[in-house]
Amino acid sequence: MKSVLFSRFFILLPWILIVIIMLDVDTRRPAPPLTPRPYFSPYAGGRGGARLPLRRAGPGRGREQRNESRRPPPPEPPQPTIYAITPTYSRPVQKAELTRLANTFRQVAQLHWILVEDAAARSELVSRFLARAGLPSTHLYVPTPRRYKRPGLPRATEQRNAGLAWLRQRHGHQRAQPGVLFFADDDNTYSLELFQEMRTTRKVSVWPVGLVGGRRYERPLVENGKVVGWYTGWRADRPFAIDMAGFAVSLQVILSNPKAVFKRRGSQPGMQESDFLKQITTVEELEPKASNCTKVLVWHTRTEKVNLANEPKYHLDSVTIEV
Ligand code: UGA
Numbered sequence: 001m002k003s004v005l006f007s008r009f010f011i012l013l014p015w016i017l018i019v020i021i022m023l024d025v026d027t028r029r030p031a032p033p034l035t036p037r038p039y040f041s042p043y044a045g046g047r048g049g050a051r052l053p054l055r056r057a058g059p060g061r062g063r064e065q066r067n068e069s070r071r072p073p074p075p076e077p078p079q080p081t082i083y084a085i086t087p088t089y090s091r092p093v094q095k096a097e098l099t100r101l102a103n104t105f106r107q108v109a110q111l112h113w114i115l116v117e118d119a120a121a122r123s124e125l126v127s128r129f130l131a132r133a134g135l136p137s138t139h140l141y142v143p144t145p146r147r148y149k150r151p152g153l154p155r156a157t158e159q160r161n162a163g164l165a166w167l168r169q170r171h172g173h174q175r176a177q178p179g180v181l182f183f184a185d186d187d188n189t190y191s192l193e194l195f196q197e198m199r200t201t202r203k204v205s206v207w208p209v210g211l212v213g214g215r216r217y218e219r220p221l222v223e224n225g226k227v228v229g230w231y232t233g234w235r236a237d238r239p240f241a242i243d244m245a246g247f248a249v250s251l252q253v254i255l256s257n258p259k260a261v262f263k264r265r266g267s268q269p270g271m272q273e274s275d276f277l278k279q280i281t282t283v284e285e286l287e288p289k290a291s292n293c294t295k296v297l298v299w300h301t302r303t304e305k306v307n308l309a310n311e312p313k314y315h316l317d318s319v320t321i322e323v
């Protein structure tokens with residue numbers, strides 16, 4: 001009897017050991033996380049929500065992120081909203097330009113797009129476009145008076161002023177939230193890095209602009225962290241020899257200079273930037289961005305006029321398509 005028991009025991013022993021080892025291995029597998037993993041989508045946080053690429057990164061950021069699973073980080077201070085004022089007008093390439101612009105802006109956290117149509121009313125094309133753009137936005141319109149619609153005269157004066165007026169009206173009655181304003185023409189090309197740079201604007205910041213003024217680039221000349229002159233090939237006598245795409249202004253400065261606007265009277269093409277900046281700052285006060293103004297992060301690209309020579313006058317297409 002005893003020997004039978006012993007032999008059964010030795011037959012079963014390896015199986016018992018195998019079961020014990022398997023159970024042990026299974027319990028060593030990491031447990032599934034209690035909280036769901038963070039999911040980063042370009043649309044996370046809804047309209048204007050935080051997006052990964054433009055989070056302000058600091059040294060040791062990777063380590064911080066790993067710790068996040070244990071203890072939530074202290075809330076980051078609210079970052080300034082970037083207000084982009086874009087004048088735009090109806091023409092064959094308008095929707096294409098606005099599409100490129102929206103594709104860029106959608107990747108920038110906390111950006112509010114102020115789109116100002118040069119028109120007597122909001123157009124259906126722009127209204128529909130904005131409704132689907134997935135961006136926090138404000139849609140304004142103001143027509144340029146006919147007498148100013150001539151070659152050689154400054155463009156988009158009334159539209160930029162309408163954007164400024166909206167900002168002042170919206171923020172005038174309360175202590176200003178941190179904000180930065182810049183003028184984003186609809187045909188330029190903007191790198192995402194540009195928005196990181198301009199977001200830290202304290203008063204007025206400046207940076208180089210590519211493909212402008214008949215040169216590969218124009219830029220503010222910087223010495224010891226201060227702007228001391230301008231690298232430009234066109235009207236170097238301008239007090240601020242800079243394109244509209246080359247500067248940003250803090251919301252606070254816009255609010256504390258309520259009369260600063262773009263002027264029609266006496267304004268010459270290419271002088272609008274200087275005329276405006278003169279009202280709110282001095283050259284000595286400017287804050288150089290983009291590595292002391294040594295990097296081009298925005299390009300004054302201009303879209304070629306499209307050839308519509310073969311558009312039919314009769315025998316039109318059987319459907320009407322918005323382009
Ligand atoms: C240059 C500057 O980069 C502009 O900032 C400046 O407004 C312009 O000169 C000027 O002469 O006033 P440029 O490429 O020649 O730019 O000008 P556009 O791109 O044709 O126009 C600037 C902005 O105004 C664009 O966003 C455009 O859509 C808008 N615009 C232009 C209007 O709203 N209405 C118009 O009749 C023409």
Ligand code: MN
Nearest residue numbers: 185187301302
């Ligand atoms: Mn342009």
